[in-house]
Amino acid sequence: NAGVMQNPRHLVRRRGQEARLRCSPMKGHSHVYWYRQLPEEGLKFMVYLQKENIIDESGMPKERFSAEFPKEGPSILRIQQVVRGDSAAYFCASSTGTDYGYTFGSGTRLTVV
Amino acid sequence: QKEVEQNSGPLSVPEGAIASLNCTYSDRGSQSFFWYRQYSGKSPELIMFIYSNGDKEDGRFTAQLNKASQYVSLLIRDSQPSDSATYLCAVKGSNNNDMRFGAGTRLTVKP
Numbered sequence: 001n002a003g004v005m006q007n008p009r010h011l012v013r014r015r016g017q018e019a020r021l022r023c024s025p026m027k028g029h030s031h032v033y034w035y036r037q038l039p040e041e042g043l044k045f046m047v048y049l050q051k052e053n054i055i056d057e058s059g060m061p062k063e064r065f066s067a068e069f070p071k072e073g074p075s076i077l078r079i080q081q082v083v084r085g086d087s088a089a090y091f092c093a094s095s096t097g098t099d100y101g102y103t104f105g106s107g108t109r110l111t112v113v
Numbered sequence: 114q115k116e117v118e119q120n121s122g123p124l125s126v127p128e129g130a131i132a133s134l135n136c137t138y139s140d141r142g143s144q145s146f147f148w149y150r151q152y153s154g155k156s157p158e159l160i161m162f163i164y165s166n167g168d169k170e171d172g173r174f175t176a177q178l179n180k181a182s183q184y185v186s187l188l189i190r191d192s193q194p195s196d197s198a199t200y201l202c203a204v205k206g207s208n209n210n211d212m213r214f215g216a217g218t219r220l221t222v223k224p
Contacts (some may be wrong), residue, residue, distance in 0.1 A: 041216055
């Protein structure tokens with residue numbers, strides 16, 4: 001029973017390029033959450049999705065960032081025209097929607113050069 | 114005011130001692146409270162969750178919740194060097210949509 005799968009583990013992009021981060025939730029989990037973590041800081045909530053629906057995107061920057069969780073396939077966090085300040089670890093988590101906490105993936109470390 | 118606040122530490126305790134980690138939250142309607150452990154360069158892993166006022170024990174870990182004071186804590190008994198990590202307090206708000214995290218407390222257990 002694979003856990004939350006994120007890929008790639010490391011991603012290097014030049015300023016102005018696009019970054020696509022993928023997340024496959026645990027089997028049986030239909031709720032996906034994306035968080036960003038800067039070095040020595042906590043996790044900052046970005047967006048909460050269920051299949052084909054964005055439930056809460058209050059933590060997403062208004063521009064350049066988007067997320068989706070299609071009917072088939074992984075959830076995608078997309079960052080357009082990346083800037084150096086986007087460099088961070090991006091964690092995806094999934095849950096069944098109950099109160100038993102989230103399971104996190106290994107994260108994608110994005111470096112913008 | 115931050116939604117979830119923790120002392121950033123670092124907190125250093127000797128091996129075998131009790132480590133006490135504290136957390137306060139701002140949303141009075143919050144219902145669910147979680148403690149995660151994160152080793153450097155790794156992803157957070159769930160240690161404990163607590164929903165009701167009082168104490169909840171699991172092995173060497175005890176979570177304590179006081180909703181009136183909007184306070185939640187984690188005690189680690191018989192601390193081991195392998196407990197050295199950053200501990201993240203997380204709270205599920207009254208909207209029940211998502212979990213908000215504190216900045217974490219870095220714990221070092223010295224042999």
